[in-house]
Amino acid sequence: MAPALGIATALPAIETAKAQGAGGEPAWRHALSLFGDIKYPADFERYDYVNPDAPKGGVARMISIGTYDNFNMAVAGIKGSLAPAAAQIYETLMAKSLDEVMTEYGLLAEAASHPDDFSWVIYRLRKEARWHDGKPVTPEDVIFSLETLKKQSPFYAAYYRHVVKSEKSGERDIKFTFDAPGNRELPTIVGEILVLPKHWWEGTDEQGRKRDISQTTLEKPLGSGPYRIKDFVAGRSVTLERVKDYWGAKLPVRVGQNNFDELRFEFFRDNLVALEAFKADQADWIAENSAKQWATAYEFPAVVDKRVVKEEFPVNDSGRMQAFAVNNRREQFRDARVRRAFNYAFDFEEMNKQLFYGQYKRINSYFEGTELACSGLPQGQELALLEAVRDKVPPEVFTTAYVNPVGGNPENVRNNLREATKLLKEAGFEVKERKLVDTTGKPVTVEILVESPSSERIALFYKPSLERIGVTTSIRVVDAAQYENRTRSFDFDMIIDQWGQSLSPGNEQREFWSSHAADQPGSRNTLGIKNPAIDALIEKVIFATDREGLIAATRALDRVLLWNFYLVPQFTYGFSRYARWDRFSHFEPAPKYGRSGLPSLWWYDAEKAARIGKRS
Structure with missing residues (x-):
């Protein structure tokens, strides 16, 4: 990467740490990167992609889809309708650079320090960091924020579950201790914590009522942001x-x-x-x-x-998987051949033509749009990782490059439906009176749960194709609250779901695909995956020691996920x-x-x- 304008190229962080470390203590770093590549040096003045002389002023009027009834981000989380506003009010310990894959520079924190085994990290707050009421941002604020987010949010409870201890270790220092060494991502994950004002939440509002961070509120929040x-x-x-x-x-x-x-x-x-x-x-x-x-x-x-x-x-900053997500907890979906038959029934090419004016492409990877997506046959490090779980994965992982069925014309559609019928028959199902039934004669039924007109339109297109292979299919449209409750409790046959992927995947993969998350209400493992090979590969992703190893492990994970047919991939742009x-x-x-x-x-x-x- 090119150096910052007018500034010499920085040494990688690990080299800087060795040069600066004294007495065997880990050095303080102005930035953290997953594998040590840092573009901007400690004395950099600005990012290359900003105009330092940009005029201040004017009004920007923006659109948000949805609504809100709460300013308490500990309860609401930082996703959803208020996310763009919350990002301007509150700040994190570190700020991500937008011209590097995974590098964070000090925001509330001026520096960070961690040992070579990544078993803990210390963040040092800036002296000048202030809340909008003029009070300083303190270590107590940071500790309060972590504990509160873990307590109030199932997502953050899982996301930060490897942070087992947070403590004040100096006047402006906070030390986070992790449950095991070797997880390179944990120091940077901690740097993303949304910092909330402890003194404000423990105080009273204008009416003299004590604030309660476990409850919703429309009181204007106190922040530290711009x-x-x-x-x-x-x-x-x-x-x-x-x-x-x-x-x-x-x-x-x-x-x-x-x-x-x-x-x-x-x-x-x-x-x-x-x-x-x-x-x-x-x-x-x-x-x-x-x-x-x-x-x-x-x-x-x-x-x-x-x-x-x-x-x-x-x-360029992320990948994604969007799909008809099959609830693998349901009995009728336990056999991978059934799930694969559902993929053969999906005519993406015709949907793309009729609904999307040919603008989209079919998703062929859980990491679509990134260098992390698998392709061809496994080689090198990826193959070595897969060999270790050979007895736990489909044999096609080693012999066949994954591709989705191609429709778009009557001949292809007929061939795909014949293949779907063949797979269902091999799995013990048969069609009687145009209805697919199991070995007991019970009809196979599927309800596609959706919450919006756009999702309903996609489900309606898919419905006739499923019915052509004998699946009794219904579409249930519910409001946002009911949809949230049903998906959190995994009370569905099929939904339309998506998983965003960063360029440096890590701990969130446990939340997405691990056996541990499969039975955890509210987890992102809506598919209900319980697979020891996938669990093992997730750990390889998390504990990769360099970029090459991370790419190999992620591609291996991608390949095993695909060949288990847990979902029906949709489309992306x-x-x-x-x-x-x-x-x-x-x-x-x-x-x-x-x-x-x-x-x-x-x-x-x-x-x-x-x-x-x-x-x-």
Whole structure:
């Protein structure tokens, strides 16, 4: 990678640590990277992908899909409708660089230290780190945050379960001890903790009532980030204002960012209504997830005369698996041949043509879109890892490259359905009176559980194909709360699910696919996978000692997951689609792993705004 502008290339962190370490103690590091590759040196001034002279000012009006009734992120988590706003209010110990695969630089923390075996990490807070009320961010805040998130959130309880102890080890130091050595990812995972103000949560509100972090609240939260909540209409909008005396404005990880005076989030329950609001200039940009909408709904006058710009940004920072997720806990899905038959029944090519204007590609990997995806036959380190579990994996893992069935024309569809029927017969099922039945004569039924019109449309397309192989299929549409409850308790036959993947997978793979997570309510192992080979390969991913080993282990895991046919892969698109009113600018070139960079890396461009006229 190129060095920062005007600054010499940094030594890798591990070499720096050896050069600086004294008395056998681990050295303090300004940055952490999974395998030691760090682009920016300790004295760097800014990221390469920001404009340090970006003008401050203006308003950015954004769209959020969904609603909210709570500002307590310990209860709500940092995902969902309020996530973009929460990311501006609260801060973490470290901040990720957007032009490196997996490197974090100090934000609330000025430095970190850990031994070579990664059995613990110490973070040292910056002296200047402050909450918006002027009080310093303390080690007690960090410890309180970790303990609270683990207690209030099943996800974080699992995500941080390997952090067995957190303690104050110095005036501004917090030490985290892990349950075992060798897990390189744990120090950086700890750096991602959302830090909450202990003193505020243990205090009282304006009415003198004691705050309770286990309960929802619409009281404006106290943060330490570049923005605070200015005002809101519950469930409908939130306006953030830039903190003029923000303590971290001159940090290298913040220079040239957070340029708008106000960020306004308008909440819509429906994408179509949101689009109409955008077209009426009630919002400045919109992220478009519908291929149909992108192809057909952006021909209004402002696009034609270029006051509105359509742009696609490559997705280089992550991979994904999206699929019809089969609940392998159900008796009818215990046999892999049944699950594979369901894949043969899915005609992706025809769906892509009819519903998505040919824009999508079929997913062929649990790590689709990254170098971590398996391909061809296993070789080298990957093959060696697979040899160790040969007796626990399908033989095709070693002999056949995984590919999905291809439909798209009547001949292919007939062949695929014949293959599906053959697999079902081999598994002991047969068709009687056009209904698939098991060995006792009981019909095979499947309910596809969905929560949105877009998901329902996909399920409706798939339904006739399943019925052609004799599966009695129904589609159940439920509200968001019921959907959440049923998926958390694994009360479904099939859902549409997705798993995002970073470029450096690690501990989250246990949450996704491990036997431990299969029976844990609320876990991301919605598939119900219990497979000792997969458990073993997950550990190889987590404890990889270099990038080459991580790639090999991840590809081996990917290959075994695919050949067990736990799901029916759907589709993906390698770009994020945005339309925006042309009032803004950003630095070029954009960071490789930053997608659009909206809103943090952009600024209000008064000259452009004057050309297209005032907001409606």
